[in-house]
Amino acid sequence: MQNIIEYNSWDKNFKAPFGALKFDEELMINVKVNEGYNVESISLEINKEDESKTIILNEELNNNTLRKYFYCKVGKFDITGVYFYYFKVIAEINGEKKTVFYGKNRENGYTCEYNYNDINKYQITVYRDFKVPNWYKEGVLYHIFVDRFNNGNRNGKVDNPKKNSFIYGNWDDIPMYIKDNRGDIIRWDFHGGNLRGIINKLGYLKKLGVSILYLSPIFEASSNHKYDTGNYKKIDPMFGDEDTFKELIDKAKEKDISIVLDGVFSHTGADSKYFNMYGNYDSLGAYQSKESPYYSWYVFEEFPHKYKSWWDIKTLPNTNELEKSYMDYIIYDKDSVINKWMNMGIKGWRLDVADELPTEFIRELRKELKEADNDSILIGEVWEDASNKISYGQRRSYLLGEELDSVMGYPFRNNMFSFLKGEINSYELSNKYMQIKENYPEESFKSNLNLIGTHDVTRAKTELNNDIDLMKLAVATQMTFEGVPYIYYGDEAGLCGDVDPDNRRTYPWKNEDEDMLNFYKNIIKIRNKNKILSSGGTEFIYTKNDNVFAFIRFNEYNDRILILINRSNNPENISLNIEGNFIEEIPIKYNLKNINKNIQIENNELKIHMDSKSFIIFSVF
Incomplete structure (x- = not known):
């Protein structure tokens, strides 16, 4: 196919501003005509669901290059939403007037010619401006599965064991399900972790560098995971009571640690x-x-x-979320579920299976949440690109400024592991991250939960075949990337585990992998001490090396930090054309290899030798 026009949505010379568009912003589009083509007209075709709009681009001739440019200004959009666009080009080709269509290249921001029925369209996310609290955007989140984290009783006794349940004899026993011949769970198993156990480990969490605790459900329920809520307004007796929970909130606050709870509102327990x-x-x-x-x-x-x-599991009956008395009970009442726990001092909620919650329910919950505490946070469990997600045939509006502040960053995990396992190269990884950055509002990207493990997926260490060097590369990327790092309890201690229930093993107190733990502490300290890493912007760098992923974090003062990640089993030599002087940011005591510090700079080209499976962090002046 011929390449009649040139356009790149990732380049501000062609599209400004970059990425998602605030509701009151105008959009500038510039298209360049390549040499040798006679273009009669170019139109910008914008679609949203069943709506469509055509804008004819203006023609301009550059006197210096004698090349044609077409441009237009797109006025403010009438409503928020996810819009898609492509270009219709009428040009003379081989002496014949033809109409050709250009959409987005599937690998990057450039245009590509398509047949009309197969156009891969560009996306514009149009949203109402919103701000996510700094305590969250600049924090480090730690996810605790309460039953498996720590038993705070001095005698190790399990509090208030449930009838017909199974209590493990040893804290480090490997979890398993006790099922009948139909595969139904007939006895829930417990290790005995509780809220007192979390209180006792707040000092440890503070030293680790954590500032946000996200707790898996803590309300009364039959199971060990508590996603089968029995009573939204009561702490499960195996975990403690309201006095203990209040003590946890207050003592965590003294250490500048905020608490976020898990809200399971799409279903209850039978x-x-x-x-x-x-x-x-x-x-x-x-x-x-x-x-x-x-x-x-x-x-x-x-x-x-x-x-x-829920998913036809009879022990989890779905709720009718928009039923008035349910909305009152969960959201509106003075002592609603939301208000009861917000008034106690928690700082936000993570909504379980957000895809199954109606848009109106999420919006109303957000309003009540922000009214109770304007500095609070609402997170959604979404597994894909949350900007354009379709669930149950409906385009969702999670990130348009009226619903979620943050989402679970599974694309971050999936893309990172694909790179580390050799399934994609560094160029492809950069493009995949750039695509999310383009689609998400700036605040959403800065608030994205960059996770490498949760209670629903294989442990990171196991996913990487117990390769400690690769595990450290994943963590180094996570802790220097734009967004909120998300630590699944025990990953920092070297826990491994396959899918549920193996990924829910107990924290290995006194049996931690000290090297991994110290690595986590050190890399989190680097993040917390460098404001650029916790709040700066991101520029992806193409290294021309399949094995080396690179990106720059920067701030408004043009201070920059360069991060280089080498996944290869072999040393790699790379060259980067970046202006500036390079000084290693902080000697990383627990780095993977002894770094070759011989750095050469020739004509603004940085040349560096990287050891196998290593990373380096530089300040750029």
Whole structure:
């Protein structure tokens, strides 16, 4: 195919401003005509769902190069949303007038000619401006699965064990599910971690460099994971009580550590005060009677045995989130679930399975949350690019300024591991990250949770085949990247584990991998001491080397830090054309190899030798 025009959405000479667009901003588009082509007209075709708009570009001749340029100014958009665009070009080709279509190259921001029915369109995210609190954007988050983190009782006793449950004899026993021949869990297993255990380890978390604690659900429930809520307004007795939780909040605050809770609102447990399938609660549950005050919270197809449930798991009946009494109970009431725990001092919520929550529910919850504490945070569990996600046939609007402040950064994890395992090269990795940066509003990108492990995926160390050097490269990237680093408890101690339940092993107190732990402490310290790393912007650098990933973090004063990541089993020599003087930022005591410090600079070209599976951080002056 011929290349009649040149355009690159990642270059401000062609599109300004870069990336997502604030609701009140105008957009400038410039298209260059390549030599040898006679273009009659270029139109910008903008689509949003069933809406479409055509803008004819103006023609201009550059007197110096005698090359044609086409440009236009796109006025302010009427409503927020995800818009898509492409170019229609009418040109003379081989003496014949033809219409050709240009969309986005699937690898980068450049244009590519397409057949009309196959156009890969460019995206513009148009959003209402919003600000995410600095304590969150510039923090380091630590995720605790409460039952598996620490038992705070001096005698190690498990508090208030549940009926028909299984208590492990040793803290370091490997978790397993006890199921019947149909695969249903018949006994939940517990190790005995509790809130007192977290209080006792606040000093450890502070020394690690953590400033945000995200707790997996802590409300009363049958299971060890608590995603089957039994009572939203009661701490599970195995974890503690409200007094203990308040003590945790207050003592964490003294150490400048904020608490974020997990909100599971798309479903409850069948064993709950609301559904009460097993009669374990004093309440009149929806399963028991149509006269139950909670009956309207659920969707029964055939009362009482046939009802909608989460992924058809009958122990997790779906809620009717927009039902008025449910909205009151969770959001609006003075003592609603949101208000009760916000008033106690938590700083925000992580919404479980955000894709299954109605847009109106998320927006209303956000309003109540911000009214209770304007400095609070709302995070959503979204596994893909959250800017253009479609769930249940509906385009979601998570990042348009009225819903989520932050999302779970699974694309960060997936892309990083693909690079470290040799599935993609450094150029492809840069482009994949650049695509997210282009699609996300600036505040969303700065608030993105850059995770490498959670309770729902294989442990990072196991994912990387227990390669400690690669694990450190993943962590080094995570801690120097734009966004919020997310540590899954125990990763810093060298925990491994396959998928659930193996990825939920107990924290190995007194048996930590000290080298890995010290590495985490050191790299987090580097992040926390360098404001550029916690709040600066990002520029991706193409190294011309498949194995070396590079990016620059910068601030408004043009202070810069360069990060280089070499995944290769072999040493690599690289050359970068970057202006400035280079000085190693901080000697990394626990780096992977002894770095060759012989750096050569010739005509603004940085030449450096990198050891195998190593990284280097430089200040650029």
